[in-house]
Structure formats: C-alpha cells, structure tokens
Amino acid sequence: MRIAVNTGGGDAPGLNAVIRAVVLSALSRGWETFGIRRGYRGLLSGEGVIPLGRDEVRGITHLGGTILGTTNRGDPFRWVAEDIATGTGGEVDRADDVIAAFQARGFDGLVAIGGEGSLHIAHRLWRKGLPVVGVPKTIDNDVCGTEQTFGFDSAVSTATEAIDKLHSTAESHDRVMVIELMGRNAGWIALHSGISATADVILIPEIPFDIDKVCDKIRLRESRGRRFSMVVVAEGATPKGGTPVLIERRKAGGADRLGGIGNQVADAIAERTGKETRCLVLGHLQRGGTPTTFDRLLALRFGSAAVRAVADGEFGCMVGLAAQSIVRVPLDEIEGRTKRVPLDNDTLATARDLEISLGD
C-alpha cells in the first residue's frame, strides 16, 4: 500500500504530529507514505511528492509548522491558471487531473489534513472517486463532527498566557485593555481563554454585543475600586443591530480607518468611559509554536486513526473526537456546517456565574 498525506489551509500546532503518526502507522503495516508539498499543485506537477520514512519524521512531534513546507491553498475545482503556467487567465477545473495524477502514482489513499475549506475540497474529490480520509485542523475549533480539533488547545493556551501578561500591566496602569483574538465564525478561543484568564468582558460572534453593556461592566468594576478591566474580543464579534459602536472620529475616516473590531471596541470604550484604553491584536501568535501536550496527543491519535480508516477501506470520512474516543464521521455530514458555541453551553453559564459580561 502507498498512501499520500497533504495539509491545507493555515498553520496549526500539531500538524507535524499528525504527519508523523501517519507515517509510522503506515510503516507498522508495511506501507509507504508520501508527503505532498504545496498541496494539489505539488501533486499535479509531481515536484511536491516526497517519500516520508522514519528518518523524515524523527523528532518532529513537538515542532510547530509543517515539514511539508507551505500548506496548500489551491482549489483543484477552481484552479487559477497562473498557478500552472498555462498562459491563459481565469479559473479551470483540474479535479480530474488531480485524481489522474494521484492514480498514476499508485496511491491507495489520501490523508487530507485541513480545515473547513480543505475538507470541502477533499469531500468533492472523494465524490469523484479519490479515496480520502480527512483530519480536521483548525485552531478555531469550528469544524463540525469533532468535539475538538488539534491546534485549538495550543491557541487557547497562547491566548490565555497573553491575557495573563496584559492583566498585570492593565492593573499597574489603571487601564482598559482590549485583546482581539481569532475566531471569525465562532468564539471558542475567546470564550475559553477569556474565562481561563479571568477577563471581565468576552465578546463572541454568537452573541451580538451592546457596547453600553460593556461600558456598564467597566464602570461597575470602577465603583468597586477595580480601576482596570480586561476585554476579550473575537475577531468575528459584532455589535447588536442598531447599537452604535464606532466613534465619530473613526467613522469619518471611512472603512479603511476603522481597524479591526478590537480597535473599534477600544475606541468606543475610551470615548464612552474616558478610561485610557489600549488594544492588542494577538494575530498569528495564536497559530504558531509548539503544540500543547493535549494537541500533540490528539494530533497523533488523529493521524493514527486516519491510517486505520485507510486500512479498513473506509473513505469519504473524517476522523473526529467524541466523548474521548476517535470516531469516523462521513464528510457528507459535516459539509457546509460550522460548529459555533451553542447558547445553552455550560461554559457560557460559567462565564455568567463568574460575573463576566458577554456584552448582552
């Protein structure tokens, strides 16, 4: 048996652990593994196909990034011509070519590591006949079909540590500190790290916020002698309809002047409360670095389980975590769905019990 493994989308702590587990699990069955660098483009051109053995995956479990180099961003169904030097413009569908290249290599299965977009592509390729097993990857934790994705625990840890650090500075300077975290569609990172690091306000996409409620919380703390506040904002947080968030000065500058939601919230707080307010956008710091122990293990389990699925001839599925065990979830089932924080989630209840304002 010969299997291939590729990675799509952004960086996530644990990618190398998945790859290592795939290679060793295949080896222990006497199979060969090939990594596909630069995604489907590397497969098509053939230049990206590299054999992966014991030596190639030694000592990489805890390393950030991916030994496959750049992660894949091309969509074979909507191939941008310049990528393949056809000289013609526009998008073309190269899916059949990708499958042909895969078969020409004699591959028996593809382990596709990726987030929502990459799994969607994998799903469509599978419908066209490619034997694929998906491994969910997103630091945002918003892929359906798995209770958790690898990379999420690491991102939450990084965010928690950052909020912790800003905490002491905010307190020493009597300041409001706004920290913008990743999470365009779902507020998992903001919610988990905000509670863990004892934020005072947490704003997530699932709960549209009222800036006045945010300011009320800050003033309440002030009245109790707590002259600083920590406000955590997911990048996808949005104000309630009709609630004016933005201050006039920024509005005047046009969309280009607004900055992200973190900066907008910081400006609005400063304007309304008169408190010195600063914003930090944590950005890519959440993506990189050494995976936590939890993520290392989850990534290794995912990689190993993906190979077991291949061994069972069960394709068109994704491995996932359910009640502490690895399950196989049909890609059909997760198509087009996003895992958002449910409003009856006990973690939200915990936040409220801890008197953290959710801006509502």
Next chain:
Amino acid sequence: MRIAVNTGGGDAPGLNAVIRAVVLSALSRGWETFGIRRGYRGLLSGEGVIPLGRDEVRGITHLGGTILGTTNRGDPFRWVAEDIATGTGGEVDRADDVIAAFQARGFDGLVAIGGEGSLHIAHRLWRKGLPVVGVPKTIDNDVCGTEQTFGFDSAVSTATEAIDKLHSTAESHDRVMVIELMGRNAGWIALHSGISATADVILIPEIPFDIDKVCDKIRLRESRGRRFSMVVVAEGATPKGGTPVLIERRKAGGADRLGGIGNQVADAIAERTGKETRCLVLGHLQRGGTPTTFDRLLALRFGSAAVRAVADGEFGCMVGLAAQSIVRVPLDEIEGRTKRVPLDNDTLATARDLEISLGD
C-alpha cells in the same frame, strides 16, 4: 443561602479555580460561601470555617495549591481519637457530629472537592442527610463518572515536559532513561505523556509487562542505530505473573532495597541489556504548580456547575465532564469504581501504531 466548600486528598492544579468559581457563582446568586480549612476536623472544631468573598478569591485562578491550606485527610466515620483530643485511643464514628456541626452553622449545601476517597466519604455523609455536591479531583484521572478530572492535563503536561528534557540527555549519553510517573491504579498519565513525548516503552497497570519484551524493544532500536531509549513506567505497573523483573542483587537486599517499580525496571534493563540505565522518579512534581489552561477552565466549570446543582437542590451527585458538557452523576453510580484505561482504547492503538512497546 449559605454554602460550604472543602477539599480532600492530595494537591491538584486547579483547586483554587474551583474554589473561586464556587464563591463567585454563589455571590452572583446573593449567597454566602464558607471555606472549611483542615477538612471535617476544621468543621467540627469550628476553627476551620472562614468566610470567602470576592477579595479572598481574587487572582487565584492560576495559583497552585489551595487557599484553604492543608487538604483534608480525616475520615469522620473512622475518626482517629488523637485528632480530637478525647484522650482515648482507637477510631470513633463522628459522622453525626460532623452533620450536626454543619447544620449548626446554617449551611444549605456542601461542595466537596476530592478524589475517590473523599467522594466516598461525601457519599456516606449524604446518605446520612448532608446535602452534598461532589467535584472530582485527581491528577490520576481515575475517577469514574467524568471523562476527565481537573489536574490531569497539568500533570500530563509536567510529565511530558520532563520526558522531553530527559530525551535529549539520554540521546547525548547513549543511555536508557526510565521515568516513573504517578498512576497507582490507572496508567492515564503514563500513557498520555509517554505518547506525547515519544517514549519508546510505556508500562501501565492495565497491561502487565514482560521485561524481556521491554529489552527487545531497546535492542531493536540499538540495531537501527538508536542507542538510547526512553521507558515510561506508571507507579502501578506490574510484571506479568512469573516474569522475573528484579535482579538478584536487589532481591538479596529484601523488599526495602527494591525501590519503586521504576528503579526495578531500570536495574533489570541494565542487567539484561548491559546498557547504562538511569531512573528518575518524577513524584510530587506532577501534583503542583500552575494549572494548564485546560485545567483552569475545567475547574472553573466544575465549580460553577456545582453551585448550579446546589441551586437546583440536586444533592448526592458529582459534577462530571461528558462529551464536552458538564453533567451530574449520582454518587451512587461511581461508588467503588475506578476508571482504568480500557484495553480497546484508541490511544493504546495509537501507541502501538507509533511502535511504542507496551511491554506485552
């Protein structure tokens, strides 16, 4: 409403987070909370009862240890006389006195944070009428009724980091390094940290080991040019019946000379393979320190959920984690049971796929 909170058994990262969540969750309902220092003894004498408010629990989420000081180790059903200065010897049953003291204080509920032993006591007190809600605490992760206990993720992280550190030294010195981890009845810590830190051998109580299989693995690595090996041993690991583990020299010294299982395994490996072998017993390092982000959040959720159970008048239960949500589990159900690593666990399958020897 007035509630009490106590902690029993050994230290675990996250204790303070539970306490903080209990206090704030109670406060947000307008309740009072009292901490019981020194366990049931402190309650009986009255000296251990201290009011806990916002100020007492400020900034403690990430601190190791417990603000309640010494954790409880006394069993009211088998009270050692000297503890209460009766002047008489032997054990007495003071359970009714404990309940009377509880009622005399006007408490409406007790949040009992503890491991198997402490939850057993709480269970018996509940059967006698004490309104109790349990919070499972053990770094070993062997309490039934919850997928995970707080403190476990921190212990696994500490162990993983330790194995990582020993790894580079083992490699630089061509050595076999044996590391003994906690886990008397269950091998969760050894299994999770051993895989995450890429150990070569993992020995757990659930799988009796054959020392010759362990040495075979070390020799196999040697034959591949890997002149060092990392062996992780849970303190409760035991050799297969009839398999001689101990070397003669130690046997001669009597039981007192044997040391823990880690030292025994190290000696046996050295004797059988001729390799320079060292053993490190990680011990209490696994118990202490700052909780990981995962444990902080789980502990806060547990504390908050325990107060919600009290608010619902649902006693005689324990809060637990199931499929990422907090559930309430009757204490009746967990009585006398230990959560061991099931042999069909996919994490074990992962270990085998990664060519880690489990000694069988």
Next chain:
Amino acid sequence: MRIAVNTGGGDAPGLNAVIRAVVLSALSRGWETFGIRRGYRGLLSGEGVIPLGRDEVRGITHLGGTILGTTNRGDPFRWVAEDIATGTGGEVDRADDVIAAFQARGFDGLVAIGGEGSLHIAHRLWRKGLPVVGVPKTIDNDVCGTEQTFGFDSAVSTATEAIDKLHSTAESHDRVMVIELMGRNAGWIALHSGISATADVILIPEIPFDIDKVCDKIRLRESRGRRFSMVVVAEGATPKGGTPVLIERRKAGGADRLGGIGNQVADAIAERTGKETRCLVLGHLQRGGTPTTFDRLLALRFGSAAVRAVADGEFGCMVGLAAQSIVRVPLDEIEGRTKRVPLDNDTLATARDLEISLGD
C-alpha cells in the same frame, strides 16, 4: 528605622520581587517598611501610605504587576494642579511638600524603584535632602550604571517566544513577518531576542537602516529556497537619512496613516519585494507576566542591596549590576545618560556572523 518604597513608570516583571526583598531585608534588621501607592501623590495626601509586613509580601516573588497598584507617574517638581485639587491650573513645584510629608511620617530612607524618569526625580529630591536609594527598572535595559535591569530578561524571553511562534507560521505560508518590539532609544530587546530566535533582519535605533539592504537579504534567502523571512524592528529604529521607507499610498494618508515603524517596514517590504508581508506589534505583552528566574533573582538582589545601602547611610545612589556583583552608583553619574547598544558590541558581531542583516 522606618523606610518607604515606591515604584514609578511602567510595569516591569520583577517589581514585586524588589518590594518583597526590601520588606524582608528591613524586617531582618528590625525595621518597618511602608509602601507608597500612587507615587508621590499618595505620599502627599497620605492615603497611599500602607504598612508592608511579612504577610503582605508572601508569595509575590513570581507575580507580575505590583502590589502597590498603579505605578507613579506624577513629577513633584512639575505637579499638575488637578492632581491635588487646588482648583488652579498649570504646573506647580511641590517637591518641598513631598519632602515635608516624608519627614512628617518619620521615614529614614526611600527606596525608589523606577526608570530613567523616576530616577531623575529621585535624584533631584535627593539633592533637596531626601535620603533616597534608587533601584533601576526598565524592560528596555537602557538605564546607565547597571549592566542589566530587572524585567529585561523577561521581556527578551517573551519577545523570543513570540518570534519563535511567528517563525513556523511564516515558514508555512511563505511569508515575510515583521515584528515590532519595544525599544525607543535602545535596541537591546530587539537585538537579544532577534538573535536568540534566529531572525533574518534586526533593525535597532543605534543603526539607521537602508530598506533596500533589508529587501536584499529577503531576496538572498529566496534565492536559497528560503521563501520566508523574519524581520525584527525596534520601535525606535529609523531609516538612514534620505532613504525612502514609506510607500506612496501610506504617505498620502498623512502621518496618522503611517502606523508604527513596524507597519511602515512591512509595507515597504511588500511593495519592493512583492512578498506577502505581515506585521505584528508585540506591545504590552513585553511588559507583563511572571518574571524569569534571572529577573526574579536580580530583582531580589537589587531590593536587598538597596536596604543595605540605607543601612550604610549611603544615599543619592542607585544599585546596579557590574560583573555579576551589585554595586552602588551615584545618581549624579547616570543623570541624563542612556545606555545604547555600543557599535563595537560583540553581540552585534555575533549577529553579523550569523548572517543576520542589521539593515546597514
């Protein structure tokens, strides 16, 4: 003896360790210590004077922030009227009042922890008769008279860890990553963390940079198959006279549009090389959090040494580190001086040996 301790300027990891060492060192001599909250304002009004004993400084060595709360920012020589509610506008000189308040309290010495600005104020107060011993504090490491300040090692560690994290993401995405670090007048943080985290370019205030040299380095790496680059920029870095850094689009927006030097450098690199380029401003993350072991120890040594200076009746000096020992440096000597990276520094030579571009 009664001594007072205050802190001025921004937050720095280690402040609490200094305070603890001052209190315990005084206690061991049978002295009393008083903390001054809110700086000289708190001393003048009397509201900020709080006794500090063993209990107040227990367990704070490794905590970020300061138990004295907000750090001092008022200058008694240029007192802003509203601070003291005189009802009159403008600045007044309240230095004599501060000294009178100090004497009225019966204080025998002041340990003033602060950066350049605070030490300057302490110096002037000493010249007017206040018995002061300074403790240098700045994460920037730019105070003269000491080889290192506490907080610097922690800031460098935080910055190094951040660059490490961005590294794997930059590599996975074929990106140029610009990270802006603190250091308005001196490039110590950028230089030390940039080398430790293997940056490709480091720009510091001491060496005006040529943006074309920066881009040359990025292109050289590209030609060697390294399609990503890490560029570390101190906030005080400046382009060589006449070298155009800023792209036209931004220039058009006016100064307000330029952002900090990090964003300017990122834009310029993107424009010149066509590479996808991102900038992260690390900001206050460098100020907060737990001090490293090095900073804990240095802070404790500084605090203890300051009390020994008071015991010797040696005032008007600052404690400092010289060749691993604590020395006393007259405040006269450091007045108006800034410790910048000397151009013949061997660390700069190391950077060049490691083929790190310094932009010159």
Next chain:
Amino acid sequence: MRIAVNTGGGDAPGLNAVIRAVVLSALSRGWETFGIRRGYRGLLSGEGVIPLGRDEVRGITHLGGTILGTTNRGDPFRWVAEDIATGTGGEVDRADDVIAAFQARGFDGLVAIGGEGSLHIAHRLWRKGLPVVGVPKTIDNDVCGTEQTFGFDSAVSTATEAIDKLHSTAESHDRVMVIELMGRNAGWIALHSGISATADVILIPEIPFDIDKVCDKIRLRESRGRRFSMVVVAEGATPKGGTPVLIERRKAGGADRLGGIGNQVADAIAERTGKETRCLVLGHLQRGGTPTTFDRLLALRFGSAAVRAVADGEFGCMVGLAAQSIVRVPLDEIEGRTKRVPLDNDTLATARDLEISLGD
C-alpha cells in the same frame, strides 16, 4: 580554512546553538566546518568526522541535546584500549595520534566545547601543538575565567520551576520538602534557584551545614504558623565536621543505604522535627531541554567568538563572559581551578536578608 568542532562531557542546553554559531560564523568567512562525533575517538577512527553546512544547523538553536550525538568522554592521554580495539588492556597515550589525525584532515583549528575535564584535555593538546579554542560548558557554572557558562541559566530555570511546583504541594500537605539539585563542587544552581523560588533553607558545598540549624529554621516557621518548609540541597553539600546528619537506621544499612545527601537531610529532618518529610532528586531534568533565551544568546555569542579567535590565530584560549562582553582567557589561567560561590558574594547576603537559612 577548515575547522573542527567537538563537544565533551555531559549534555547542556545550548550545545546546538554553539555549533550553529560556529558553522555560520565559519561560512560567513568562506570556511568549512566539520563536526567530530563521539569525540577524539571519532576523530581517530575518522568515522566521526562529518561536514556541517547551513542545512545541518538549520533550526537547531533552541533544540536540546547535540546534533553531534553522544558527547565525548574519552581522554586521548589515557586511552582505554578496548575503545580502539587494540586487544590489549590498560591505558595508553594516544594524544600524538589524535593530533596527527587532526592534521591529516587539514584542519586549521579546533573549537572544543566542554567543561573542566574537556578543557583540561584541550589545554594539554594545545600544549602539544593542536590549535584549539575552548568554549566553556557546564550547567554547574563552576568553570573559571567566565562569569557564566551556557546551560546554567536553563538549569536554574528548571530547578526554580520544580521548587515552585513542590511549594504548593508542600503547603497543601503541611510537609517539609527537600529537593536535591546538581552542584558537586559549587552551589550556584542551588543558590540561584533556591532564592528565586523562595526556599527556606539552601545548603551548598561552600558552606558546611549544621543540621540543627536547619531544623531550627523549620521550627521557627512552624511557630509562625507556616507548617511547611522547602529545603534546597546541592548534591555536594556536606555537614559541618562532627555534626551528625544521618539517622541511626540508615547508618546501620551501610553506605549503600544512605542515598544522596538530599535523602540523608530529609531523613534527619524527619527524625529531629517529627515532620512528614519528602525528598526529590531532580537529577537529569536539570541537564536537558530547550535552552532559555539567555542561554541561547550566550551560546551563540560563544560560538561566534570562538571562530573570531580562530580567525585571529589566537589559540590556547577559552572564550568567556566578563562584564557582559566576550573575552579570551588563556587556558593556562583556568587550569585546575574551580569557580565556587565566594563567601562575600552579595547573592549570599541577599539570601540572609530574605531570612533563608544557609545551615550555618
């Protein structure tokens, strides 16, 4: 120019950083570098000589261990015959052969990274004509001629973190915790980590201890309501002449039963104070793992400075740190000397000011 680099003695965090700096600094001068695996034996047999280029040293700065594999332990002046398969027993002097092998390879300089023993060998080889530059390496920090060695800061950090972790457990269990740290001849690690982690007692080789003084300190704390204590013991600590440390029970067992000094001290404390006392021997955890930022930078500076010394034709010296700068120290000067903690060291004064007992 062709240079060689080898490493001797135990593992130390930062070894790879030195090697990387040597290779890149050589490359930037157009030189070639060769690593010598397995020390002088690898050089003699020729099998250990491997070319090191940009690719071999990529991404290794922060990795523990050494890419050269096993560190060297053979002494060419006292060569054990079996090492070289002569078939004859006993020791022989192969120093001339080593130098001949070095010259036959066309090497122009050797960068020898090692502790006291390895530098001593390098020194003798230099006297016989080998062009050598030493780089001091010991986590114990006891090499003369340099204010600090790389690896020391990492070891202190690891030890500090361990004491921190044990602290919360000791406190929760009312226990005395003894932690034995490395430092056979000098107490640097114990002193620095003990102060940073707020130990109550620190015992170092430089100050013979009186076990009764240790117990007095524990009792004094008890009398103040602090029912736990942390005792840090360097492995080379010794009791004052005539002071009985060991309890009778152990003495009876003979030397083999005594365990290290940490266990002896723990037993003695338990016997004398009646307190529950535990001992943890931190051991190899202090040697391994990722170097701290400080050690990364120091190691890189050392490696780069060693190449500059070679470039200047200055051999027979060692690079060292003095007043924050790199200096060259003649190997003659450090021969036979050990850097112990001087008794007038201000860090010792700090310990006393913090009411830490030094056992005297």
